[in-house]
Amino acid sequence: MSGKILLVEDDQAIATVITAALEDEGMLVHRCDSIAARDRLLAGQRFDTMLTDVMLADGDGIATLAAVRTIDPNMPVIVLSAQNTLDTAVRASETQAFEYFPKPFDLEELVRATRQAAGRRSEDRGDAPEADEHAGLPMVGRSQAMQGVYRMIARVLRNDLTVLVTGESGTGKELVAEAIHQLGARKSGPFVAVNAAAIPSELIESELFGHEKGAFTGAINQAIGKFEQANGGTLFLDEIGDMPAEAQTRLLRALQSGTIRRVGGRQEISVNARIIAATNRNLAPMIAAGTFREDLFYRLNVVPIELPPLRQRREDIGVLAQHFLVKAAEDGLSRHAITSDAVRALEQRSWPGNVRELRNVIYRLALMARDDTIDAASVRDILGDSDSVGKPGKADGFRAALDQWLALTPVQKGALYRNALAAFEKPLFEHALAQTSGNQLRAAHVLGINRNTLRKRIVELGIDPDRFGHAI
16 A cells, blocks of 8 residues: 655664565655654645654654644654653553554554554544653553553553453552553542452452442441442452452443442442453463353453563563662662662562562662662672572472462363463463564464464463564
């Protein structure tokens, strides 16, 4: 398909590669490397799509998009950025950018998006709101593993689609929910969180839906449940995989109808709350075993966001450590700096408790370190040296983990092999994608399987390859 494209990119190598790929598709590409040159080209010509970097020599490519909208309000804009933060993804979303690509990116995906944008040139995309700088964003990290997370968060800010956040304990699932609420259209409403695993099974329905006076022993007054408390805002259902079966049924009914009924009540009460659910459990074997409703899963899993464990984003450990040291000082502990050797020592740990464990460790270091600067010796003195990555016993650990999984998995006739294979394949494929920056062809070569087989299993296992980034 033909199209006239404006590419604003000051990295000449990247600009050359993008230009060649777009021209191979029959597009006409005009290149420039600054905001001033961009504005001169826009003043004299009409383009079907603009691709722009964020950090340019003479300004911010996102912050100056208001001027672009003044010249041509209907032109689709694709944002490219090496500043791979949640803030950048959100700012791109708020300007109603057609798409946002963190660098490095998948060239085929960029060409596809440009082709689609040029094809929708005639759409009136409306005036874009001015980009805001969001102070105090709840998430930290610029690793490739986090880029897909940021992109998905940005995509759900202007809608009320239900989100299911998955990931190991301590990866920050509630932070994702808070980010979607704080940065979205419901930020002026309440954010109500409920942990299904922390509520006794006999009380969870009352907690969610409320109860009428006299509904059960001890119900001496009417109580408003979490659904009603979250009206107009966001309801975060944490540890949804631990919800009892009867409560799952009532939750499904509430999600389908948009109404709830208090325990012991007869009146149907309309509620308007965005639902974000989270779990650290693999729901697939639970669905197969009948302990989690399949129809509830599909109702919750409209937009899946999977958080990577800290061991898959070790390059974020340094910035996270700095962030938590600042927080520790704000909480009254001594202010400390941290050396690069100390960061490397932290990167060598396995972090089974993920970001939550790292936070607790940094607070412990801030409390116990004798000097103003935390170095590698401080880390070893306070944490010991028993948790380093790469020490012997990995094979034994794998077998122990497998034995534990088998012991906890309900036996269902004809399903054990399928469930075990799914439980093994998902982290295996995620590891291969993480090692290849999301390049599915290279991941297939690493795994020794056909690329089409990999793509098919990625879809079946619910893996989002975008969160691992893409390489040019």
